[in-house]
Amino acid sequence: MGTLDSAVRYAEERHWDVFPGTWLVRVPGGEQCSCGRPECGSPGAHPVGTGWAGLATGSPAAVRRMWAKEPGASVLLPTGRTFDALDVPEAAGFLALARMDRMRVSLGPVTCTPDRRVVFFVLAGAAAKTEALVRALGWDPGAVDLVVRGKGGYVAAPPTRVGGRGAVQWARRPTPANRWLPDVAELISPLAYACGQEAAVRARRG
Template identity: 75%
Template structure:
């Protein structure tokens, strides 16, 4: 089984470690040590009557196994590797969640638009940060903090209507799920571009917004055409 970067043919993927079998504890500790990201444990999946359900107990949970356990999650978040090790030692199956608006924001787009934008960014030789690929078919591009307040203005400046394209920004007060967090029975969050020394310095939203808005706009237009 190939990792996502190898599947996409991204340059340098041969050096990227295999993602399969990584434990939440190991990943959480590595994110704090190597990227200085804050982390906090979320819910997890439990076997109930032959199926997997979210530890929150809600059978209709919208994000089973991949959301915060309570409203105080921001206070639980830590950038300390020993603290992260302790937290996941207590809850080894807990989701690995990363607060946004601290060391990064995330630009969240549909899978089809995300891969189109990635290909275009490759051709443009843009500097990219890490990118996650979620089981609910979304790609999240990590950018410098502060993106959330300005994205709508950037999109409008490019001639797109923000409400008409599916481009969501996760900023201050939010969080995203990181690999190897599992989302219900749909699979695990993966890296489309893993964190490496080469992408330690994140791009600003301004640098990525044009190909992302274009790809999302094209996606939205195709969806409208299908519905006619």
């Protein structure tokens, strides 16, 4: 499924706002981001300009019009609206997923990115609560690599490709069963634990 079909599906089935981001263009020797910056840190997977928040829409018709201008545009989802996102290192994310499965924690959609991050979708409002929740569990929020994306942020959605690194994929794809997203408080214990363990491993490696 291409980025247009995916963007329409997210708008129709999940009522998520979406907006088109940059895309990859062929150049001698490979591909580069449509932004034209050879040093782009997220090639083909970031907003085109500063006005992206005003472009985000949940209208399938508007989505089709926007993607008609560039069918290969990446699919970006603004956070802080329908959902926030908890972004953790890949090793911590999969450790947390395993613990959550054993604990029978109800999850929302979860993505894996080519940058080796795992992103958990949770109810909007997580950005205001996560630091206090992590601290209450005995972890230093500054020492664990747990990034919260709330109002003013965004995440890339499948099947967006990030340069030559690969595509964003679903670790837990959207289904009718996970339409109702969990609150950050329901996930924070296994996530903070997994991020703390990952930080300890990094520290031992120097």
